Amino acid sequence: AYNVDLTDIVATERVIQRFASQITHVIHFCGLKAVAESISMPVEYYRDNLDSIIVMLKLMQKYVFSWS
Numbered sequence: 001a002y003n004v005d006l007t008d009i010v011a012t013e014r015v016i017q018r019f020a021s022q023i024t025h026v027i028h029f030c031g032l033k034a035v036a037e038s039i040s041m042p043v044e045y046y047r048d049n050l051d052s053i054i055v056m057l058k059l060m061q062k063y064v065f066s067w068s
Contacts (some may be wrong), residue, residue, distance in 0.1 A: 006055055009055045030054055031049045
């Protein structure tokens with residue numbers, strides 16, 4: 001198991017590199033979801049929920065979905 005902040009592209013990439021040849025599917029379950037908290041902390045929710053999926057998509061494109 002790895003404890004990595006998915007908004008940290010460098011740390012996330014280190015983990016992805018180790019397993020890239022074995023990855024066939026990706027499911028992104030990381031995210032914050034409390035409505036009241038999202039209203040009081042919108043920037044944190046934006047960062048966690050959107051930035052983490054953007055990082056994952058970039059890395060999946062680079063390591064998993066590339067055929068070069």
